[in-house]
Amino acid sequence: MRGCREAWHASLQARILRSTEDGELASDTDAAALATFYVTVLLGMSVQARDGASRESLRAAVEAAMRAWPGPGAPRGP
Amino acid sequence: MRGCREAWHASLQARILRSTEDGELASDTDAAALATFYVTVLLGMSVQARDGASRESLRAAVEAAMRAWPGPGAPRGP
Numbered sequence: 001m002r003g004c005r006e007a008w009h010a011s012l013q014a015r016i017l018r019s020t021e022d023g024e025l026a027s028d029t030d031a032a033a034l035a036t037f038y039v040t041v042l043l044g045m046s047v048q049a050r051d052g053a054s055r056e057s058l059r060a061a062v063e064a065a066m067r068a069w070p071g072p073g074a075p076r077g078p
Numbered sequence: 079m080r081g082c083r084e085a086w087h088a089s090l091q092a093r094i095l096r097s098t099e100d101g102e103l104a105s106d107t108d109a110a111a112l113a114t115f116y117v118t119v120l121l122g123m124s125v126q127a128r129d130g131a132s133r134e135s136l137r138a139a140v141e142a143a144m145r146a147w148p149g150p151g152a153p154r155g156p
Contacts, residue, residue, distance in 0.1 A: 002129050033138030036131070040139045044122030051080050053114070060111030061118045067146040 008039045029070055041065045086117045107148055119143045 013035035019025040045058050090113035097103040123136050 005126065005129060030138065033135070034142060036126075036135045037139045037142035040119055040122035040126060040143075042122070043125040044118035044120065047121040047125065048083065048114075048118060051083060057111070057114045060108065061115045064112060064115035064146045065118075065143075067148075068142045068144075070145075 005039055005043065008042060009035050012038050024072060025070055026072060034070070037068060038065065083117055083121065086120060087113050090116050102150060103148055104150060112148070115146060116143070 013031045016025065016029065016031040016034050020027050020029050020031065041061065045053075045061060048061075049058060091109045094103065094107065094109040094112050098105050098107050098109065119139065123131075123139060126139075127136060
């Protein structure tokens with residue numbers, strides 16, 4: 001499980017960093033923290049799926065998780 | 079683990095329902111889905127804590143998760 005977690009985290013963090021460089025996300029986005037959050041959600045979904053959670057309830061969890069996705073952010077003032 | 083999940087879910091769902099009744103959350107909030115999301119986060123954090131994640135990174139995950147918390151919502155139009 002730890003191997004999965006580290007691979008997911010590294011991959012997500014790299015993708016998020018790329019988005020901050022592209023301006024898709026605010027440049028002060030904390031890529032490590034955001035990656036940790038989505039890894040947390042993935043791990044929790046894995047546990048629930050193994051536990052018999054329905055596809056619908058997992059989908060609802062994803063929808064909620066995506067509300068935590070930051071926007072491009074307002075231009076930063078002085 | 080399944081026992082924990084069900085107890086957490088029931089308790090969260092009841093609390094969320096109470097908030098929709100009190101007007102703290104929009105009355106059309108999907109309490110079951112929101113409870114599933116937070117249980118997902120709790121489970122994911124449990125896995126990561128067992129895996130040696132730092133307190134700081136877990137706190138960052140909580141902060142991200144709270145961005146998914148719905149507000150009272152705009153008054154609904156016709």
